[in-house]
Amino acid sequence: MGREFLEIFEEWANDYDKTVNGQDPEYIEVFRHYDQILDEVVNNSVGTVLEFGVGTGNLTKKIMDKGHHVIGIEPSPAMREIAKVKLPKLSIQDGDFLNFPVPDNQVNTIVSSYAFHHLNDQEKEEAIKKLAKLLPKGGKIVFADTLFVSDLARQRKIKEALDSGFLALAEDLRREYYPNLETIERIFSDNNFNVSFKQMNEFVWLIIATYK
Secondary structure (H helix, E strand, O other): OOHHHHHHHHHHHHHHHHHHOOOOHHHOOOOOOHHHHHHHHHHOOOOOEEEEOOOOOHHHHHHHHOOOOEEEEOOOHHHHHHHHHHOOOOOEEOOOOOOOOOOOOOOOEEEEEOOHHHOOHHHHHHHHHHHHOOOOOOOEEEEEEEOEOOHHHHHHHHHHHHHOOOHHHHHHHHHOOOOEHHHHHHHHHHOOEEEEEEEOOOOEEEEEEEEO
16 A cells, blocks of 8 residues: 555545446456455454555445444545545544554554555565554454465466456556565564465455464
């Protein structure tokens, strides 16, 4: 969720919900099992939840419906406005993974969906160091995000997108900072987390990291 992508977030805002619901052929696989993916994040969340990249509020609503107190962070003004209509009682603050208002409450779980890949690897490491300081022992980070098992796997997906005429998807895969699973595992391990992974579709993995 780097600020360098803010213009893209603004462009996506009005069409995002249609896209996640399968109405854009280019992104059907990226968002396959979308509700299940969000449910997995919710089911692995405990206590007070800090969410980065609230977007249009889809994950946020599910977490709130489960009775959790949610603190929302979202850099896109257009996304915030849409989320506020869905969730008028939610306070959504301007911020991102690297620059955000520190919550007054003790945070037990930090979540995001389809957002962490907007940071490069160095920024990802910086973000996890900051987030670790917010968590108690046993606190959790639960992210649903695009990962690849290798650079070769990513290049194959780019070729598949181009062969299918999915030029926007191919451009996303080239431009944004989709990490390798090994890199994410190292970042969390280096910052005192136990981490596990579950693949949800051809692009998206569930990342569950518990602070030791």
